[in-house]
Structures are given as structure tokens and as C-alpha cells.
Amino acid sequence: MERLEVLKTYKIYIGGKFPRTESGRYYTPLNSNGKQIGNICLSSRKDVRNAVVAARKAFGGWSERAAFNRGQILYRIAEMLEGRKSQFVDELVFQGATKKNAEKEVLMAIDRLIYYAGWCDKYTQVLGSVNPVASSHFNFSVHEAMGVVGVVTDIETSLIGLVSLVAPVIAGGNTCVVLANEKMPLCAITFAEVLSTSDVPGGVINILTGAQKEMLTPLANHMDVNGIVYSGTDAAVVKELEESAALNMKRIRVYDKNWMDIEAQDLYQIADVQEVKTTWHPIENIGGATSSY
Amino acid sequence: MAKKKEKKTTIEWDYAPAPESTSHIEVKDRYDLYIGGKFVKPSGGKYFATYNPATEDKLAEVAYANEKDIDKAVKAARKAYNEVWSKTTPAERAKYIYRIARMMQERARELAVIETLDAGKVIRESRDVDVPLACNHFFYYAGWADKLEYAFPNREVEALGVAGQIIPWNFPLLMAAWKIAPALAAGNTVVLKPAETTPLTALKLAEIIHEAGLPAGVVNIVTGYGDTGAAIVNHDDVDKIAFTGSTGVGKIIQKAIAGTGKKATLELGGKSANIILDDAPIDQAVEGIINGIFFNQGHVCCAGSRLFVQESVADIVIKKLKRRMDTLIVGNPLDKNTDVGAINSKEQLDTIAKYIKIGKDEGATIHQSNCKLPKNGFYCAPTIFTDVAQSSTIVQEEIFGPVLTVQTFRTVDEVIQKANNTPYGLAAGVWTDKGSRIFNLTTKLNAGVVWANTYNKFDPTSPFGGYKESGFGREGGLHGLSAYVKLK
CATH class of the missing domain: 3.40.605.10 (Aldehyde Dehydrogenase; Chain A, domain 1)
Known part of the structure; x- marks a missing residue:
């Protein structure tokens, strides 16, 4: 007798847990063959707010964690992703990608995580400075995490787009709320499962599925979100993000990149979600001894 | 200064005027x-x-x-x-x-x-x-x-x-x-x-x-x-x-x-916290408070307008602060002896006056330095408010004038919470003798510029922003x- 397949109930990811949407609603996106992808959570604005609360709660611990340790955890995500390659390829193919492109995308996603894992304990050295002020002070500038960052991804590349935006955000010590690709949500949901087995503390990355239009407004208007990164070309979305940002001076970053390109990764994407802090302290210079010898 | 002499500080004595000449200045009509x-x-x-x-x-x-x-x-x-x-x-x-x-x-x-x-x-x-x-x-x-x-x-x-x-x-x-x-x-x-x-x-x-x-x-x-x-x-x-x-x-x-x-x-804008810990060099810290809030009549976006003093030293700090405030010379900005000049405009003077009134109405205790203000022009005496709360309007909103609010705290964690509890994040000041405490605070304060044991310092090489x-x-x-x- 043929074995009956066990189907998965798709969930969202908030604070390290996998709830269904609090709204009890769902939607059924179709793949390119017209087949239903599943009963996907249609997250509400309350889910968005819950996710922001979870992200804020996780921020202190994540941003203060040793940079080296953050690097190890990003590397661990890559390890977990490597082990589940075939599942992601299957999902991408099911959602309409060719096998070849799907494989390429998954490998690229793994390598991109490794790339940003390496940056965790290096970017502050490259971006920071000791500033030679004219007065008798020691003065230095360091980059610090911005806080809670919203991540809104584009349509075409549901896995690599997600990873390319999330990795620099968390590498820099931020926590985030991700609005998954509306039409192709599977990889985002499975990525949450990868995260939950990768030592990433709950709440550092929160992933919501649903109607982007519905979730975007509460995210963009949320007073406890410090910045939003958006990958895509929808001018209306950009305008809404930038207008709403004025409520609490959110930093909005818009990327129009081909994430499948190896060049679509760099240090400056980490810097985009950082703040620069400059610290001054007097240098006591009373005795007048010089440092000639 | 010896303690005995303190009572005599009310004696009036003035510096001779030392105005900068304007004769070589060319301003067209x-x-x-x-x-x-x-x-x-x-x-x-x-x-x-x-x-x-x-x-x-x-x-x-x-x-x-x-x-x-x-x-x-x-x-x-x-x-x-x-x-x-x-x-x-x-x-x-x-x-x-x-x-x-x-x-x-x-x-x-x-x-x-x-x-x-x-x-x-x-x-x-x-x-x-x-x-x-x-x-x-x-x-x-x-x-x-x-x-x-x-x-x-x-x-x-x-x-x-x-x-x-x-x-x-x-x-x-x-x-x-x-x-x-x-x-x-x-x-x-x-x-x-x-x-x-x-x-x-x-x-x-x-x-x-x-x-x-x-x-x-x-x-x-x-x-x-x-x-x-x-x-x-x-x-x-x-x-x-x-x-x-x-x-x-x-x-x-x-x-x-x-x-x-x-x-x-x-x-x-800003509403920057200036934090005095119990081991701070008090006299230096008082100078820092004065410089933090009265520099440029308090018209400074990064002014240290919220003072936080650790409870155990609050009395002495506030006492010394008031005494120092009374020595500030307020008046003709062209005079080289003047410490606090004119408020930039009538409009701004009205804004400051509005906030001073709000402070009083909300029950805070006001202290203003007992200086003589010139008859003409726009002036405001250096002002501090004690008995304020986190929720006070004058603690929350930027005044952009010589007005300081004073709050106290017991633990470092408490003051970090209080200092960061504002929509602003431009600058902060920390006064303590202990390096490890400085770095704990300077890393946890949400501000683009942090001055430790100093305040209101600027330099072309030093990035500024919030x-x-x-x-x-x-x-x-x-x-x-x-x-x-x-x-x-």
C-alpha cells in the first residue's frame, strides 16, 4: 500500500516560536502550475506588532553578544542550510524555479551567510576610526547596531533575497522583522526552521507571511522600528516606506540589486544599518613630558 | 574656597567692561x-x-x-x-x-x-x-x-x-x-x-x-x-x-x-543626558554641567539639558551648581567677560518663557541665577528645575535655552534606562573616575556623541550626528x- 504523505502546517516565526497567525486567517498562493502551495498564514498587524516586541526584547542580548560569537552563529545558520539544501531546492522548484537556478540560488544563499559570518568581528575595525582631534582628547568612532530593522523582500528570489537582506542586518547586531515574499513564502518558512536549529536566539529574526500590502503599513508606522531595508522596485512601496519613516525618523534603505550576483554583497550593506557613535575623553597632559624617548 | 567665606559670595563686585571693538567691522546696509x-x-x-x-x-x-x-x-x-x-x-x-x-x-x-x-x-x-x-x-x-x-x-x-x-x-x-x-x-x-x-x-x-x-x-x-x-x-x-x-x-x-x-x-534636536556618578570629580563635573547647558545660551542641539545625579552626591552637586550659576555673567555678548549672551530672538525667548512656565505649573522647583539682565535685548537668566519627573514636559521636550532639569538615580542600570528613554539620541555626558564605568555607560547610551568627563567638544575630524x-x-x-x- 502506498504510504500517505504527511503534509506540513505552515507557520510564522515570532520570538523563536512557531505560532499560526493570531488572526486565524490564511491564504493559498498558487505556484506557476496553478497548484496550491498551502494554507499559508495571512498575518495581521497584531502579528507585526508582536514580532516587533519580540525583536526589541532580543535586541539587547544580540547586540551585546561578542562579535566573534555572532559570527559563529551566522556560520551555524549556513551549516544548517547546507544540510537542508535539497528541501530548499524542492521548494524553489515547486514554486516555479528551474532545477538549475534553484540549486544555484540555494548554494549562493549558503555562501552569502558564510560571507557575512566573516564580517561580524571585522566590520567595526574597517569602518571605525580614531579621530585626531586638535584638543587634548582621545576620540574614537565606532559603529553600533541600529536596533530593530524591518526587512521587506522582493518577488523574484525568495531565498537569496531574504538571506542577502537579513544576513548583514543581524551580522551588525540588529534584530529584525521579515515580511516574507507574498507569492513564494515557502523558503522563508523553512528558513525559520533552519534558524531555530542554528543557535540564533529567539526574536533575533522574526518571519511573517501574508499580504505585504497589509503588513507594510503597521511595520512602517511602528514607533519602535529603527529602520527598514527593502529590496525591490515598487515605487509606491518606497514612497510609503519613506513617508511613514518620518514618524520616528526611521532609516530606509532601498536596494535594487540582482542578489544572484556574487558582487551583491558587501561591507556597506552592514554599514547601512549601523549608527556611528563618537566618544570623547580628556587626555591628562599636566607634566609636559614628551614622548620623544 | 574655605567654608567660612561662603556667606560672603553675595557681595556685589563687577568686572570692568571689556567690550570687543566693532570699529573695523564692515556691515553693509x-x-x-x-x-x-x-x-x-x-x-x-x-x-x-x-x-x-x-x-x-x-x-x-x-x-x-x-x-x-x-x-x-x-x-x-x-x-x-x-x-x-x-x-x-x-x-x-x-x-x-x-x-x-x-x-x-x-x-x-x-x-x-x-x-x-x-x-x-x-x-x-x-x-x-x-x-x-x-x-x-x-x-x-x-x-x-x-x-x-x-x-x-x-x-x-x-x-x-x-x-x-x-x-x-x-x-x-x-x-x-x-x-x-x-x-x-x-x-x-x-x-x-x-x-x-x-x-x-x-x-x-x-x-x-x-x-x-x-x-x-x-x-x-x-x-x-x-x-x-x-x-x-x-x-x-x-x-x-x-x-x-x-x-x-x-x-x-x-x-x-x-x-x-x-x-x-x-x-x-536633542534632549541629551549629562550623568554624574558618585565617584565623579565634583568640581570638574559642575563645570561640565555649566558648559553642557549654558554654552551658547543653551542654543545647542546637543546641550546637556537633562542632568542625572547619583543620589548620594545629589545634594552637594546641586549646591555647587547653584553657587556656580550665580557667578555667571549674563549680558552684553560683545564683552569679553560675559559668560551667557543674548537669546537669539524674541520668538525663542517666548518659547523658553513658555517652558519655564510649564515647568512651574507642573510643580517643579525653579532656581534662577540672581544676575542682572540688561534692559534692552533678549535675555534669560540661567535656570535649573529640580523635583521633575521623567514625564515632565520640560524633561521630555527640547527647550533650546539655558534651562536645565535635574533628576537623581541610584544605580547605573537605572540611569541608562532613564537616559535612553527619549525619542532623541544626539549626545550624552558621563562623569566618573572609573574607566570601566565610563565604557559601560558610553556603550549603552543611545547617542551619536558621548562625552566622558567633558562636554560640548567639537572638532572637524570628529563625526557628529544622532x-x-x-x-x-x-x-x-x-x-x-x-x-x-x-x-x-
């Missing part, structure tokens, strides 16, 4: 707009007066630029960018900026006196802080012009184009320098609008820039009110907006340019360059 390398009349034919806030005397009339004038200025800037400035070699660009710095230095005294006349700030500060820093800012950024590729490893650097810049009245010349110098170094051309109450030093700078032989249209200086600024913000051919001013206006700008692709840096609703982008240092370039 009327100033026009500096557009396309020429001083031109405003198309609407309107002028407005700028006053000396210390005496309420009229200093000069200044052109009121309208939308048409702004369009002309932006076109001149675009033309200069396309035809001249983008084709000038970086090394030559550097030399122009160096030349401006030098010519400013040569006229430093004149600039300082005019700054004091127009803004009401004390001559000691305009002479020793504003003007030298402004000159140095040009000198510093000049050197970056031909070294930009070292500032952004692995990327190619390109100028943005035309930068529209709107600056406030608290550090008129210095803010002009902060805006113009990095913009030029990175290869942009500029349309700059000084504040309506303090246009004179920017117009003097226009004369210097003109004399320096900077190609026509590379820097355009236009004067006017808020609508003049709005015309710059909304002009289609401006690539970048740099604004320093209130958070309220910053938000309007952010909204206005949403979806236009214009780049922005906004340097906005977190959260204090705006975004940095000015000064290597990091200040990124506001004026795009990376390829």
Missing part, C-alpha cells in the same frame, strides 16, 4: 543673494531686517528669496556642476577649499564680531569656538578632495550633484562650514540658506568665497524664511538635502522628499564624507 557668482537682487524685490538680539538694533537688510530665486540658484549650481566643478581635478578642488579656509582665518576677528552681533552669542565663544572651528572645517575637508578613494575601500566614489543645505541660527558660520566644506570636497555644488535671524556671516562667507575665486555657481547663498527653505527642499533638480534644525521640521523634510530619490542628512529622532547621517571626519557621495 543691504545684502543681496549670491547666485551664479554674482550678488543679485531678489526677484520679488523684498528684503527683511536682521537684528542684534542683544540690543534689538537693526543690523542690515537681507534679500528675501522666493521660489524663482531658488530655481535660479539651483540652475546655477547645476550648470557649475556639469560644466566646471565635476571637471575640476580633485587636487585643484582641494586648493580652492584650502584657500577659503585661509581667507576665513585672515578675517577671523571680523567674522567673530559679526557672529556675536547677529546671533547674540558671546564674543569669547564666537572668537574661540565658532570661527576657528569653521575655518578648520574647511581646512580639514580640503585635504579629502583628492583622497576620497581611501575613505571608501573597495568602491568607486562619485559626487551626488547639487546639494541643498539649510542651516540653523545657533552656530551660523560653523554650520555653513559643516555643510559646504564636505560637499565641495566630495565634488558637489551647493545652494545654502542660512537662518533668517542670522544671515550675516554666511553672506560674509559668500564674499570670501567670491574673493577666493571659486568658479561661479559652485556655492550659492540665498537668504529667506521657511518658505525659501521649502523651495530648496522641493526643487526637482536638487540631489541632496542637508538640514540642521528642529526635529519637527526634519520630519516635514523627510516626508516631503519621500519617493523622490533625494538623499538626506538631518541633524535635529540616533533615533535626532536625525541621521554624520557631519565631520571621514564619516561625514559619506553624506555627499554615492558609491559605485
Whole structure:
């Protein structure tokens, strides 16, 4: 007798847990063959707010964690992703990608995580400075995490787009709320499962599925979100993000990149979600001894 | 001072007046707009007066630029960018900026006196802080012009184009320098609008820039009110907006340019915490509190306007603070002995008075220094409020005047929470003798600039700018360059 397949109930990811949407609603996106992808959570604005609360709660611990340790955890995500390659390829193919492109995308996603894992304990050295002020002070500038960052991804590349935006955000010590690709949500949901087995503390990355239009407004208007990164070309979305940002001076970053390109990764994407802090302290210079010898 | 003598500090004794001479200063009766390398009349034919806030005397009339004038200025800037400035070699660009710095230095005294006349700030500060820093800012950024590729490893650097810049009245010349110098170094051309109450030093700078032989249209200086600024913000051919001013206006700008692709840096308000721990050197800390809040009459976006004192030393700190406040000389800004000058405008004086009233109405205890205020001009006695809460209006809102609120705390964790519990995040001060405590606090305070055992220090090499609703982008240092370039 043929074995009956066990189907998965798709969930969202908030604070390290996998709830269904609090709204009890769902939607059924179709793949390119017209087949239903599943009963996907249609997250509400309350889910968005819950996710922001979870992200804020996780921020202190994540941003203060040793940079080296953050690097190890990003590397661990890559390890977990490597082990589940075939599942992601299957999902991408099911959602309409060719096998070849799907494989390429998954490998690229793994390598991109490794790339940003390496940056965790290096970017502050490259971006920071000791500033030679004219007065008798020691003065230095360091980059610090911005806080809670919203991540809104584009349509075409549901896995690599997600990873390319999330990795620099968390590498820099931020926590985030991700609005998954509306039409192709599977990889985002499975990525949450990868995260939950990768030592990433709950709440550092929160992933919501649903109607982007519905979730975007509460995210963009949320007073406890410090910045939003958006990958895509929808001018209306950009305008809404930038207008709403004025409520609490959110930093909005818009990327129009081909994430499948190896060049679509760099240090400056980490810097985009950082703040620069400059610290001054007097240098006591009373005795007048010089440092000639 | 020995304890016995304390009672005698109420004896009245004054310094002999030591006014800075204004005899060598040339202020014209009327100033026009500096557009396309020429001083031109405003198309609407309107002028407005700028006053000396210390005496309420009229200093000069200044052109009121309208939308048409702004369009002309932006076109001149675009033309200069396309035809001249983008084709000038970086090394030559550097030399122009160096030349401006030098010519400013040569006229430093004149600039300082005019700054004091127009803004009401004390001559000691305009002479020793504003003007030298402004000159140095040009000198510093000049050197970056031909070294930009070292500032952004692995990327190619390109100028943005035309930068529209709107600056406030608290550090008129210095803010002009902060805006113009990095913009030029990175290869942009500029349309700059000084504040309506303090246009004179920017117009003097226009004369210097003109004399320096900077190609026509590379820097355009236009004067006017808020609508003049709005015309710059909304002009289609401006690539970048740099604004320093209130958070309220910053938000309007952010909204206005949403979806236009214009780049922005906004340097906005603050309500910065100045934190005194129990092991701080108290006398130094008191000087730091005074400097933090009364520097430039408190018209400082990063002013240490929220004082937090650890409970065990609160009594002594507050006592010493009050005593020090009483020794501040408030009055004629041109007098070299004066510590606290004139409030910049009648409007600002009214705002400060409004907040002082709110403070009293909400039940806070007020203490003002017992100084004599001049009859004419706009003055406010140094003021502190004790018995305030986190929820008090005067603790939450930026006053932009010589008004300090004093709160106490018991533990370091408590003060971090309290200090960060504000929409602002511009600056903070920490006073303690212990290095590990300094670094604990400086890393956990949400602020773009943190002064440890010092306050209100600035330098061209030191990036300045805020977190959260204090705006975004940095000015000064290597990091200040990124506001004026795009990376390829």
C-alpha cells in the first residue's frame, strides 16, 4: 500500500516560536502550475506588532553578544542550510524555479551567510576610526547596531533575497522583522526552521507571511522600528516606506540589486544599518613630558 | 574656597567692561543673494531686517528669496556642476577649499564680531569656538578632495550633484562650514540658506568665497524664511538635502522628499543626558554641567539639558551648581567677560518663557541665577528645575535655552534606562573616575556623541550626528564624507 504523505502546517516565526497567525486567517498562493502551495498564514498587524516586541526584547542580548560569537552563529545558520539544501531546492522548484537556478540560488544563499559570518568581528575595525582631534582628547568612532530593522523582500528570489537582506542586518547586531515574499513564502518558512536549529536566539529574526500590502503599513508606522531595508522596485512601496519613516525618523534603505550576483554583497550593506557613535575623553597632559624617548 | 567665606559670595563686585571693538567691522546696509557668482537682487524685490538680539538694533537688510530665486540658484549650481566643478581635478578642488579656509582665518576677528552681533552669542565663544572651528572645517575637508578613494575601500566614489543645505541660527558660520566644506570636497555644488535671524556671516562667507575665486555657481547663498527653505527642499533638480534644525521640521523634510530619490542628512534636536556618578570629580563635573547647558545660551542641539545625579552626591552637586550659576555673567555678548549672551530672538525667548512656565505649573522647583539682565535685548537668566519627573514636559521636550532639569538615580542600570528613554539620541555626558564605568555607560547610551568627563567638544575630524529622532547621517571626519557621495 502506498504510504500517505504527511503534509506540513505552515507557520510564522515570532520570538523563536512557531505560532499560526493570531488572526486565524490564511491564504493559498498558487505556484506557476496553478497548484496550491498551502494554507499559508495571512498575518495581521497584531502579528507585526508582536514580532516587533519580540525583536526589541532580543535586541539587547544580540547586540551585546561578542562579535566573534555572532559570527559563529551566522556560520551555524549556513551549516544548517547546507544540510537542508535539497528541501530548499524542492521548494524553489515547486514554486516555479528551474532545477538549475534553484540549486544555484540555494548554494549562493549558503555562501552569502558564510560571507557575512566573516564580517561580524571585522566590520567595526574597517569602518571605525580614531579621530585626531586638535584638543587634548582621545576620540574614537565606532559603529553600533541600529536596533530593530524591518526587512521587506522582493518577488523574484525568495531565498537569496531574504538571506542577502537579513544576513548583514543581524551580522551588525540588529534584530529584525521579515515580511516574507507574498507569492513564494515557502523558503522563508523553512528558513525559520533552519534558524531555530542554528543557535540564533529567539526574536533575533522574526518571519511573517501574508499580504505585504497589509503588513507594510503597521511595520512602517511602528514607533519602535529603527529602520527598514527593502529590496525591490515598487515605487509606491518606497514612497510609503519613506513617508511613514518620518514618524520616528526611521532609516530606509532601498536596494535594487540582482542578489544572484556574487558582487551583491558587501561591507556597506552592514554599514547601512549601523549608527556611528563618537566618544570623547580628556587626555591628562599636566607634566609636559614628551614622548620623544 | 574655605567654608567660612561662603556667606560672603553675595557681595556685589563687577568686572570692568571689556567690550570687543566693532570699529573695523564692515556691515553693509543691504545684502543681496549670491547666485551664479554674482550678488543679485531678489526677484520679488523684498528684503527683511536682521537684528542684534542683544540690543534689538537693526543690523542690515537681507534679500528675501522666493521660489524663482531658488530655481535660479539651483540652475546655477547645476550648470557649475556639469560644466566646471565635476571637471575640476580633485587636487585643484582641494586648493580652492584650502584657500577659503585661509581667507576665513585672515578675517577671523571680523567674522567673530559679526557672529556675536547677529546671533547674540558671546564674543569669547564666537572668537574661540565658532570661527576657528569653521575655518578648520574647511581646512580639514580640503585635504579629502583628492583622497576620497581611501575613505571608501573597495568602491568607486562619485559626487551626488547639487546639494541643498539649510542651516540653523545657533552656530551660523560653523554650520555653513559643516555643510559646504564636505560637499565641495566630495565634488558637489551647493545652494545654502542660512537662518533668517542670522544671515550675516554666511553672506560674509559668500564674499570670501567670491574673493577666493571659486568658479561661479559652485556655492550659492540665498537668504529667506521657511518658505525659501521649502523651495530648496522641493526643487526637482536638487540631489541632496542637508538640514540642521528642529526635529519637527526634519520630519516635514523627510516626508516631503519621500519617493523622490533625494538623499538626506538631518541633524535635529536633542534632549541629551549629562550623568554624574558618585565617584565623579565634583568640581570638574559642575563645570561640565555649566558648559553642557549654558554654552551658547543653551542654543545647542546637543546641550546637556537633562542632568542625572547619583543620589548620594545629589545634594552637594546641586549646591555647587547653584553657587556656580550665580557667578555667571549674563549680558552684553560683545564683552569679553560675559559668560551667557543674548537669546537669539524674541520668538525663542517666548518659547523658553513658555517652558519655564510649564515647568512651574507642573510643580517643579525653579532656581534662577540672581544676575542682572540688561534692559534692552533678549535675555534669560540661567535656570535649573529640580523635583521633575521623567514625564515632565520640560524633561521630555527640547527647550533650546539655558534651562536645565535635574533628576537623581541610584544605580547605573537605572540611569541608562532613564537616559535612553527619549525619542532623541544626539549626545550624552558621563562623569566618573572609573574607566570601566565610563565604557559601560558610553556603550549603552543611545547617542551619536558621548562625552566622558567633558562636554560640548567639537572638532572637524570628529563625526557628529544622532540616533533615533535626532536625525541621521554624520557631519565631520571621514564619516561625514559619506553624506555627499554615492558609491559605485
